[in-house]
Amino acid sequence: MQKDKKPSFFSVLFFILKATFIGFGGGNALMPIIKKIAVDQRKWISQEDFDNAVIVTNMIPGPSVVEMLSFVAIKTIGKTKGMIVTLLGILPHVLMAFGLFFALNSLPEKYVYVFHISVLSVILALLILFGWRYLKMSQKELSFPIWFGLFSFTLAFSFFVPTPYNIASLIMVAVIVFVFIFELIKSKIKNKRKKDEEINN
Known part of the structure; x- marks a missing residue:
């Protein structure tokens, strides 16, 4: 992270909301979006920090997206503010999940299947692109x-x-x-x- 570009509390909050609302799925499906914003655009964390965080969040129990967002937040604005901003950032999703749960119960089952297939297609495409990037990186370090x-x-x-x-x-x-x-x-x-x-x- 560049010290002269230290983000504000609300900048990190907006980052969490933006990264999670424009993406679909969880786990590694959102990692490319987080990388694009936090590493490529804002340069809050380095590529090495991001790669290490991806490995750690996939090894330890719990939702990897929340862990990654917490890492970025704590790395940029400190432990206390980082935890608070992460909780505030995921709160709208909790409320939306409850809303969708009740809304989907009123829909016919065939429409739920259509939504399910649509979301899975997007998640699959994101995971393939994310995996392809790490595949190219690994080939430089490992023999075939x-x-x-x-x-x-x-x-x-x-x-x-x-x-x-x-x-x-x-x-x-x-x-x-x-x-x-x-x-x-x-x-x-x-x-x-x-x-x-x-x-x-």
Whole structure:
């Protein structure tokens, strides 16, 4: 965040309302909108901070959008104001959710299905674009075999492990353990070869 562009309380409140009202869905579906406003346009947080926050909010329990908005708010205007502005920002959505709940109960079920499909289409498009961006970033850091292995494992875990057991943090722990064991074995093999070369010489 640039110190000379520190936002006001109401600027952050407007950011939360804007980011959440113009987007559809939850979780990672809103992350591209939050990034566009907080990172690209306002430059309140850095790209690195945003990427780290995405990883953390997907690992810990709770709604990732609220966690991300809280992170941006606290990072820009402090802990106390950040928590207050986040609560004020999500209050209209709580009231709207109650209103929609009662309104949808009065509609025929076929119209609810139409709304459901429309919203899912938008969410799917946002997630594909968001995933494509991180795919291009990961290819610069990882070789294709490692990337494909991680992708296949994550995809299988998401599709075949039922809720509530498909916790994202389990994937992270499994990957960390696998990489640790792999690097440990690789290091031991390298050291053994080095010792053998020293003995032969």
